[in-house]
Amino acid sequence: MRALQWTGPETVAVNDIPVPEIGPNDLLLRVGAAGVCHSDLTLVNFPIRLREDPLTLGHEIAGTIEAVGSDVSGREIGERGLVYLFWTCGVCRECVSGNENVCLAAGRVAMPPCPGLTIEGGMAEYVRIPANTFVPIGDLDFLQAAPVADAALTAYHAIRGARDVLRPGGTAVAIGIGGLGHVAVQILRAVTGVRVIAVDVAKEKLELAADCGADLGILSDESTVAQILELTGGRGAEAVFDFVGVDATAKLAVETVAPNGAYRMVGIGGGAPEITAGPAGGPGWPWGATVRKSLGGTRSDLHACVALAQAGKLHMEVERFDLADGPEAFQRLDKGQIRGRAVLVP
Ligand code: NAD
Ligand code: ZN
Numbered sequence: 001m002r003a004l005q006w007t008g009p010e011t012v013a014v015n016d017i018p019v020p021e022i023g024p025n026d027l028l029l030r031v032g033a034a035g036v037c038h039s040d041l042t043l044v045n046f047p048i049r050l051r052e053d054p055l056t057l058g059h060e061i062a063g064t065i066e067a068v069g070s071d072v073s074g075r076e077i078g079e080r081g082l083v084y085l086f087w088t089c090g091v092c093r094e095c096v097s098g099n100e101n102v103c104l105a106a107g108r109v110a111m112p113p114c115p116g117l118t119i120e121g122g123m124a125e126y127v128r129i130p131a132n133t134f135v136p137i138g139d140l141d142f143l144q145a146a147p148v149a150d151a152a153l154t155a156y157h158a159i160r161g162a163r164d165v166l167r168p169g170g171t172a173v174a175i176g177i178g179g180l181g182h183v184a185v186q187i188l189r190a191v192t193g194v195r196v197i198a199v200d201v202a203k204e205k206l207e208l209a210a211d212c213g214a215d216l217g218i219l220s221d222e223s224t225v226a227q228i229l230e231l232t233g234g235r236g237a238e239a240v241f242d243f244v245g246v247d248a249t250a251k252l253a254v255e256t257v258a259p260n261g262a263y264r265m266v267g268i269g270g271g272a273p274e275i276t277a278g279p280a281g282g283p284g285w286p287w288g289a290t291v292r293k294s295l296g297g298t299r300s301d302l303h304a305c306v307a308l309a310q311a312g313k314l315h316m317e318v319e320r321f322d323l324a325d326g327p328e329a330f331q332r333l334d335k336g337q338i339r340g341r342a343v344l345v346p
Helices: 038-044 142-149 151-160 179-191 203-211 224-231 247-256 299-310 323-334
Strands: 002-008 011-016 026-036 060-068 080-083 126-130 134-136 171-175 195-200 216-219 237-242 257-265 290-293 318-322 341-345
Touching: 002 323, 011 323, 026 080, 026 142, 026 323, 038 323, 060 126, 060 142, 080 142, 134 299, 142 151, 142 299, 142 318, 142 341, 151 179, 151 237, 151 299, 171 179, 171 247, 179 195, 179 203, 179 299, 179 341, 195 203, 195 224, 203 216, 216 224, 224 247, 237 247, 247 257, 318 323, 323 341
Parallel strands: 171 195, 171 237, 195 216, 237 257, 257 290, 318 341
Antiparallel strands: 002 011, 026 060, 026 126, 026 341, 060 080, 080 134
């Protein structure tokens, strides 16, 4: 089969490799579509080769069951679904509490096993998955479904974790209206009554945000903080979701979050927010505000996202690429030229 693989620093290639074999508790999925996430780019651009063998990329996977492992019950060939991001132990106290994204087996700062980032992923004609990571999608279109597996899941989890402060009358800021951000705006509209302000460096991304239901769009420049403070009566926004995570956006978040507000780091651009324990009147951080570095989402979050998509409340803005043109999709994403999500079709 053909597979898009990471072959070393800054290189991806479409290679011919064997169709994966499955174990007794696995499914073989015929891939219908696989989304391209900025995290894929971060991995590909990593300056050191993390392993000898090429790695098949792709953690946003939708497809059809092609084969069922001998010990799997309740699944049938031909079922359509998507793949939960984290292939966790399933039995530790975090997993059984519904916090699979922080499974104990992953340790303190690592990430649970994830297809396409730490094990073979879904930018291929077929992928092996543990049967318990399959989530049915009914007749949802594969191009629409694939980004639900991460772009929607991760945005939903960050928003759900801040739900206490997302009350009508409040304001949420979404920074970075790419694959994750354009879905976040829609989720904020679907599940809360807050005013939504979108921030991006590119005018066309603010147009996308408006199409997704954002109330206001602000270009990211030296006046952004002042504009957000003015729009919120000097208080700041009850929640700031940073889908970029560089120094500039971390600073923006710290300077615009309201007292008791929620700053959520989702983008992993290496930015270092400055939060100090100074007295009243000090710079930046207001009383009572919380910060959380948010990873993916839980299985339950994924079911919620599939339900939102099936109810027609999420529309993925998708640019379709044949798997063979995957390297071009990566280049375009690197240049900030994708509107919404690039999705590969094998
Ligand atoms: P993307 O490339 O599709 O979108 C990024 C957007 O940010 C673009 O619209 C770009 O114009 C905008 N942007 C760039 N610099 C900016 C700045 N300084 N100010 C404002 N906007 C800016 O990326 P994506 O796939 O949506 O991923 C977003 C981030 O989230 C990445 O860092 C990715 O690795 C990370 N991510 C994290 C998790 C998690 O679990 N925490 C999951 C998936 C993705
Ligand atoms: Zn991702």
